[in-house]
Every structure is written in C-alpha cells, then in structure tokens.
Amino acid sequence: MQKRIVFLIIINLVIILASLGIISHLSIDASINRSLENRLALANIVGQYIDHVLETNLKRLYDISLSGKIDFHDGEWGPERKALKTAFEYSIFTDRIFLMDTYGNVVIAYPHTEEERVNLLSIPYVRRTLAEMKPVISDVYTVSPTLKKVIFALVPLKNKNGEIVGVAGGEIDPTNYLLAHAIKSVYMEPDTYIELMDSRGVIIASNDPRKILTCSQQNKFLNVLIADRKGSVINCHRCKESYPGNKRERDMLAFAPLSVAPWGVSVRDPREKVFAPSISLRKGFLVLSVVSIFTGLLLAVGLSKGIVRPIHSLIGATQKIARGNLQDPIEVSTKDEIGTLGVSFDEMRIRLAESVESIQRYSAELENRVADRTRELLQSKEKLAVLLREVINAEEAERKRIARELHDDTSQSLNATMISLDSIISRFSDYDPVGKQLRQIREQCMSMLKGVHRLVNDLRPPVLDDLGLESAIKWVLEKHLGERGIPYYITTKGDSEGWKARFQGVPDYGKIELVLFRVIQEAIINVSKHADAEHVFVSLIFGDSGIEIEIEDDGKGFDLEGVLESARDGTYIGLGLLGMEERIALLDGKLNVWSEPGMGTRIKVYVPILT
Ligand SMILES: Nc1ncnc2c1ncn2[C@@H]1O[C@H](COP(=O)(O)OP(=O)(O)OP(=O)(O)O)[C@@H](O)[C@H]1O
Ligand SMILES: [Mg+2]
Known part of the structure; x- marks a missing residue:
C-alpha cells in the first residue's frame, strides 16, 4: 500500500511537472519566435532605408541624362562636367562619377582622374548595363590593378535628344559613411550584429568594424534569398576563421534582401542568446523537477508512513486476535478514520473476549456434566458387567446344578427303574403281552436316559x-x-x-x-x-x-x-x-x-x- 501511495503521488507530480513544462515551453517558443520576427522586421527597416539611399543615388545618375546637356559629339565637355559635378555633390558617390560610351570607354569623369579614358567593358556589371540598359548596382568589386574595392552604380545614359548613348556610373566606397551610418544608427545589444552584405556574402557595412569587407559564411544560402527577394530567419554558424581565436558558434540570423541592389541586411544573434530563456527555463525546470520530485518523494513517504503505520499496527493487533490473544488492548495513536477503526476493533475485541469467556465457562460446565454422565455411565456399565457376570455365573451354576441333578437323580432313578424293569421282564416269556409292554417301557426308559445324558453334556x-x-x-x-x-x-x-x-x-x-x-x-x-x-x-x-x-x-x-x-x-x-x-x-x-x-x-x- 505504501508503495502504491508513493507511486501515485510521484505520477501525479510528474504529470503536473510535464504539463507545466509543456505550457512554459510553448510560451517561451512563442516569445522566441516573436523576438526573431522583430529581428526580421528590423532587418527589413534597415534594408528599406539603404534601398532608399541607393535609389536616391541612382536618381542622381538619371539626373545627368535629364539635364539635357549630354552630347558626346559636340566637342564641348563643359556641360557634361557640370552635370557630373552636380550629381556628385548630391550623392554618396565617394570616388567619382563617370560617363561611358556604348563601347565601355569612359569618356568623362568627375572628379577628374588619370585613368579617365579607360575601357571598363571587362567589368561584368558594365557589360550587363550596356546589354540590358537597366540600372545595376554591383557587389563589392576589386578593381585591378589597384585592388581598390568599389561598388558600381550604373544607369543607362541618354543624350539631349533622348537617345541612349552609353552609361552613367558612380563608384561608391564600400565603407561609405551613409551606409555605415544606416547600420550603426540602429541600437544593438552587445553580441547582436547587423550587417549589410552583397550577393557574394561580402560584408559592406556592419556594427562590428572588424567584419567589414570580410566574407560571410552563409553567402551561398543568402545569395539564394537575395535572388528570390525573400526574407527569412535561419540557423547558421560563425566560423573561427572569421573570428580568429573564437570557437565555432551557432547563430540565429534574420535576413532581409534589398530591392534596389542584390544585397541584404542580416541581424545576427548567438543562438545561446536567442534561446537563453528556453535554456534557462530548461535548467530551472530541471532543478524544479528534481527538487519537487525529491520533496514529493519525502512527502509521499511521510504521508504513506502516516497512513500505513497505523494500518500495520491494526493488522498486527487483528492477527493477535486471530491467534487467540484477546487480552492485549489495541493501541490507537491517531484520531482520524484509522483511529476510529482501531477503536471499533478494540470494542469488537472486548465483546469477543466476553463471548469467548462465556463460551469457555459454558463448555467447562458442559465438560463437567459430560464427565459426570460418563462416570455415571461407566459406573452403570460396571454394575451391568458385574450383574452380567453374576448372571453368567448363576447360569453356569444353575446349568451345573441341573446337570448334576439330572445325572445324580434323574439318570440314577432311571437306571434303578431299568434294573427293576429288567428283573420283572425276566419273569415273563418273550411272547407274553405284559412282558412285551414292559420291554417297550424299558426301551423308552433307555431313550430317556440317553436324552438325559445328552442334556447333561449340553449343559456342562x-x-x-x-x-x-x-x-x-x-x-x-x-x-x-x-x-x-x-x-x-x-x-x-x-x-x-x-x-x-x-x-x-x-x-x-x-x-x-x-x-x-x-x-x-x-x-x-x-x-x-x-x-x-x-x-x-x-x-x-x-x-x-x-x-x-x-x-x-x-x-x-x-x-x-x-x-x-x-x-x-x-x-x-x-x-x-x-x-x-x-x-x-x-x-x-x-x-x-x-x-x-x-x-x-x-x-x-x-x-x-x-x-
Ligand atoms: N448362520 C446363520 N445363517 C442364517 N441365519 C442366521 C444365522 N445366525 C443367525 N441367523 C438368523 O438370526 C436370527 C437371530 O439369531 P439368534 O441366535 O439371535 O436367535 P435364534 O437362534 O433364533 O434363537 P436362540 O439363539 O435364542 O435360540 C435367527 O433367527 C436367524 O434367522
Ligand atoms: Mg441362536
């Protein structure tokens, strides 16, 4: 019974703990999801801001065509330079703005540089713009031979007649203040990183300056997201290569692609931090489970002992009664139902003892009576035996007396009668009728004598x-x-x-x-x-x-x-x-x-x- 009580309490406790655990787990999960969604929303906002900045700059490039001053054939470069200067001043193009013809030759640049007349057709983004005649913003591009890193913004260029005559382009230093500002202006908790990266995973701007122009580990996956223009929350890891001295860590990454450039904004948190509530809940829950199971066990054992011990003592008392001990009173230590049961048992014991005593008294009386009767019976049996023996003796004595009398008296008288008859018979001839009768009487006497002898033999x-x-x-x-x-x-x-x-x-x-x-x-x-x-x-x-x-x-x-x-x-x-x-x-x-x-x-x- 004790085991059953302990088992039931523990099962109950486990069920309560399991339900509590499931509810807490679900609510923590929901809160984690919410915080991840918030991170995604933040990445989206920053992305939209950077989109806006880039769009403004593309507009500055379009403004060159709209100025109506572009004419590569008039030999006058003053109007074009002026348009370039205006665009440069109101943009984030840090290095220069240039115009190129449809063959990829840079025809004019502002500010003026030595390599002004170079051909940029080798740059894939330039080729793409010329082929598609659509605006293009490049990834971070390394210009050879200077190995300078730039981002190209390219739009189709129209002359004053509205004909497409080439491409207007601008070069942005990836470390541009505006882009960096967009990232840094967002307040981030320590350990949370917000990054702007291009489609190859090169980090253009980050709140961690060490990471700028390094390569993100998830570039392939992010590339797909950028191509699909899809935001997502993903599980990834940070390699120690990117953080020398650091171990490989798992991160949660909320990623929002940009719409103007093939870039994206990521908000990255160490997984431990995101799941810290869940982990601490798990730990706390483990401690709570151990403590509550332990206390529950103590409680259950204490409780069951409290119930089982008095029951055991009651069982012991009833076993004593079953063995016939009705003298020892049943000890009642509690005042609960078991105590009441004990009191009832004790009353039963007292009644039982009384009835057993009266039965014993009665049976002792009965035994005495039976013993008296038995004694009386034995006495009468003995008397009967004596009487019977006397009867046998008397019978045998009587038999003897009759036998003796028959032998001594009757048979002697018959013998004497026969002797007398013999002496009388001798006086008559064989043919005399009296003699005949006398001989018949003698034979009768003879058979009587034999009968008497047989009787004597039978009697004794x-x-x-x-x-x-x-x-x-x-x-x-x-x-x-x-x-x-x-x-x-x-x-x-x-x-x-x-x-x-x-x-x-x-x-x-x-x-x-x-x-x-x-x-x-x-x-x-x-x-x-x-x-x-x-x-x-x-x-x-x-x-x-x-x-x-x-x-x-x-x-x-x-x-x-x-x-x-x-x-x-x-x-x-x-x-x-x-x-x-x-x-x-x-x-x-x-x-x-x-x-x-x-x-x-x-x-x-x-x-x-x-x-
Ligand atoms: N060996 C036997 N075979 C068949 N019947 C028997 C035998 N012995 C006794 N009985 C039957 O039992 C009856 C009782 O016998 P029991 O000796 O008590 O009386 P009894 O012989 O008739 O008279 P008693 O012995 O007083 O002269 C007899 O009448 C007889 O019917
Ligand atoms: Mg007989």
Missing part, C-alpha cells in the same frame, strides 16, 4: 474341562454339524496347548474360555438351525496376546440390521446374537458379524488375554 460339556477350548469347539462342530451331514473345515494357527498352559494362571481364564465356548457354540448352533449351509469354515488363531475365532458359512444369510433391531426391541431373549455381543464385550473383546440374505454369514470374535 465335560470336554471343555478335560480337553480344552479347541477340542470342545471340535466336539460342538461334530455334534451339531458333522452328525447332521454338514461338512465343516477347521484350521488352527498357534499352539493351543502351549497357549492354554501360558494363560492358565490368568485370573478369570476359565471364565474367558467358558464365555468363548458358549459364543462359539451359539454361532455353530445358529448355522445348523438357520443357515442351510453346504460348507462351514472355522479358523482358530491362538495369538500372543489374545485369541481370534472366525466362523463362516455359505448358507442363506440374513438381514443383520433387522435381527439386531428386533433383538434390541426385546423380541427374543437368550444367547442370541445380542447375548454373544454382550458377553464378548464383557471380556473387552470384539465381535463382528457380516451377513446379507443369500450371501452367507461370517462371524469374527477377538478376545484379548491380559497377563
């Missing part, structure tokens, strides 16, 4: 006492299945004899064996009574700590849940499945029954023997 099988559990189980299997033709298979794991010897000393061992025997006996009787089984499998495992017995038949099976339900309802009593379960539970053992109609039945009994 002698094999369990004499031969042990394994033999007793085998005896039951044979008696209830084998004798009825149901095949059974018995497997034994472990040493049953050694096992018996090992656990003989364990208290209640006899009772364990007896309960196990009764349970197995019941299961086997159930198979013989209900299963209609074709095979019965019995497995005995005599383990180190207990015994496991499994009885499985492939008979018709039954609905286990339904039977147990009706057993619990008390529909029947006795050693049924429920009785088996209860008896095994008394020995801390386990009884599992698996059965489904048509799927046979499997019963597994496990009883631990605790030494």
Whole structure:
C-alpha cells in the first residue's frame, strides 16, 4: 500500500511537472519566435532605408541624362562636367562619377582622374548595363590593378535628344559613411550584429568594424534569398576563421534582401542568446523537477508512513486476535478514520473476549456434566458387567446344578427303574403281552436316559474341562454339524496347548474360555438351525496376546440390521446374537458379524488375554 501511495503521488507530480513544462515551453517558443520576427522586421527597416539611399543615388545618375546637356559629339565637355559635378555633390558617390560610351570607354569623369579614358567593358556589371540598359548596382568589386574595392552604380545614359548613348556610373566606397551610418544608427545589444552584405556574402557595412569587407559564411544560402527577394530567419554558424581565436558558434540570423541592389541586411544573434530563456527555463525546470520530485518523494513517504503505520499496527493487533490473544488492548495513536477503526476493533475485541469467556465457562460446565454422565455411565456399565457376570455365573451354576441333578437323580432313578424293569421282564416269556409292554417301557426308559445324558453334556460339556477350548469347539462342530451331514473345515494357527498352559494362571481364564465356548457354540448352533449351509469354515488363531475365532458359512444369510433391531426391541431373549455381543464385550473383546440374505454369514470374535 505504501508503495502504491508513493507511486501515485510521484505520477501525479510528474504529470503536473510535464504539463507545466509543456505550457512554459510553448510560451517561451512563442516569445522566441516573436523576438526573431522583430529581428526580421528590423532587418527589413534597415534594408528599406539603404534601398532608399541607393535609389536616391541612382536618381542622381538619371539626373545627368535629364539635364539635357549630354552630347558626346559636340566637342564641348563643359556641360557634361557640370552635370557630373552636380550629381556628385548630391550623392554618396565617394570616388567619382563617370560617363561611358556604348563601347565601355569612359569618356568623362568627375572628379577628374588619370585613368579617365579607360575601357571598363571587362567589368561584368558594365557589360550587363550596356546589354540590358537597366540600372545595376554591383557587389563589392576589386578593381585591378589597384585592388581598390568599389561598388558600381550604373544607369543607362541618354543624350539631349533622348537617345541612349552609353552609361552613367558612380563608384561608391564600400565603407561609405551613409551606409555605415544606416547600420550603426540602429541600437544593438552587445553580441547582436547587423550587417549589410552583397550577393557574394561580402560584408559592406556592419556594427562590428572588424567584419567589414570580410566574407560571410552563409553567402551561398543568402545569395539564394537575395535572388528570390525573400526574407527569412535561419540557423547558421560563425566560423573561427572569421573570428580568429573564437570557437565555432551557432547563430540565429534574420535576413532581409534589398530591392534596389542584390544585397541584404542580416541581424545576427548567438543562438545561446536567442534561446537563453528556453535554456534557462530548461535548467530551472530541471532543478524544479528534481527538487519537487525529491520533496514529493519525502512527502509521499511521510504521508504513506502516516497512513500505513497505523494500518500495520491494526493488522498486527487483528492477527493477535486471530491467534487467540484477546487480552492485549489495541493501541490507537491517531484520531482520524484509522483511529476510529482501531477503536471499533478494540470494542469488537472486548465483546469477543466476553463471548469467548462465556463460551469457555459454558463448555467447562458442559465438560463437567459430560464427565459426570460418563462416570455415571461407566459406573452403570460396571454394575451391568458385574450383574452380567453374576448372571453368567448363576447360569453356569444353575446349568451345573441341573446337570448334576439330572445325572445324580434323574439318570440314577432311571437306571434303578431299568434294573427293576429288567428283573420283572425276566419273569415273563418273550411272547407274553405284559412282558412285551414292559420291554417297550424299558426301551423308552433307555431313550430317556440317553436324552438325559445328552442334556447333561449340553449343559456342562465335560470336554471343555478335560480337553480344552479347541477340542470342545471340535466336539460342538461334530455334534451339531458333522452328525447332521454338514461338512465343516477347521484350521488352527498357534499352539493351543502351549497357549492354554501360558494363560492358565490368568485370573478369570476359565471364565474367558467358558464365555468363548458358549459364543462359539451359539454361532455353530445358529448355522445348523438357520443357515442351510453346504460348507462351514472355522479358523482358530491362538495369538500372543489374545485369541481370534472366525466362523463362516455359505448358507442363506440374513438381514443383520433387522435381527439386531428386533433383538434390541426385546423380541427374543437368550444367547442370541445380542447375548454373544454382550458377553464378548464383557471380556473387552470384539465381535463382528457380516451377513446379507443369500450371501452367507461370517462371524469374527477377538478376545484379548491380559497377563
Ligand atoms: N448362520 C446363520 N445363517 C442364517 N441365519 C442366521 C444365522 N445366525 C443367525 N441367523 C438368523 O438370526 C436370527 C437371530 O439369531 P439368534 O441366535 O439371535 O436367535 P435364534 O437362534 O433364533 O434363537 P436362540 O439363539 O435364542 O435360540 C435367527 O433367527 C436367524 O434367522
Ligand atoms: Mg441362536
């Protein structure tokens, strides 16, 4: 969250700075353009002034023709000289004014010079004037052999009859006062240069005297502008050749061409000066950006910490609560929304602590109650176990008593009856009907005696006492299945004899064996009574700590849940499945029954023997 706040503030700041920068850049650009336009306007004004000066001088030359005194053939040169003198005095022609014929021969000059009669046809400007018969103002021209630099102003010359008879020309010193004055009269800031230059870039006049008659670097480009009579603002550089010792510098140049002469006026400023506002804006803006981003960053971090820290402490407090610590109060350090949130959290904590306390109290009460109930249940279970044990004991004692009575009393009486019957029967012949009846009674007594013996055996099988559990189980299997033709298979794991010897000393061992025997006996009787089984499998495992017995038949099976339900309802009593379960539970053992109609039945009994 802290990072997000810092990021958002910085983005905001950057957007503000960028917008500010763009607006300032645009307005500075507009002001630079305006100042460049002003420079161009200045160059135009100076150019127009110089045009005016040149035009005035061309007029002076035209005035010679207009004087009506020109006649090369009358042999009189006085009138021509006078016209020349007048023109010279009212012009800026510094060196001389001359008239030439159509062959380029100078016929008269004022003031008079030695080379008066020379032919000037070699000068291209002269040739041009003669060919075109139009006024021409030359660039700075170097006259040979004197190497004097002059500017020619040439116009067609007419005689007094109005016929063109040659050219009237004037020579202007490039350093002429009027031209220089036109340039110097304009106030320029230091570093700003105003220059008058010809079409070849030769500087005719400048506010920097060092540059007069030197060559401007941009002559080619300016030549094009002069030819096109176009003003422009251009980007150029000043070479160190023109300023020995100076480095190459970039300039902004506003250029206005003249209309009378193939010249132009340039106003030149170092680029740094023109763009100084933009550069200083950029620098200032850079400093402002760095400072504002830095302060913004500090602000953002401070602000986000101010927000995030209390939130973190709130998160820590809620985590404590989540871990279950409801005792430590939540510290609230601010009075803003987060502070209010903290107060609400603390109220929640107090309520939660109260409800947790009441829940704990309630659950402790509940636990006590459950413990009481459990204790009561255990006590009643123990009582039940004692009762059940007593019932088993009583049942076994009763079985023994009945068996003894049947054996000692009933069977002895039957034996005595049979002995008495035998002595009476011997008195009757085999064909005597009374004898026959007596023998039938004796047979009935005999079968009664057998029944009594079987009953005695069932009530108290002698094999369990004499031969042990394994033999007793085998005896039951044979008696209830084998004798009825149901095949059974018995497997034994472990040493049953050694096992018996090992656990003989364990208290209640006899009772364990007896309960196990009764349970197995019941299961086997159930198979013989209900299963209609074709095979019965019995497995005995005599383990180190207990015994496991499994009885499985492939008979018709039954609905286990339904039977147990009706057993619990008390529909029947006795050693049924429920009785088996209860008896095994008394020995801390386990009884599992698996059965489904048509799927046979499997019963597994496990009883631990605790030494
Ligand atoms: N191996 C078996 N195969 C098929 N049915 C069985 C088997 N064992 C038990 N049953 C069914 O379970 C019922 C309950 O058996 P349980 O031993 O509890 O009672 P019982 O044998 O009918 O009566 P009692 O055992 O009291 O003389 C039986 O009536 C019988 O329908
Ligand atoms: Mg039964």
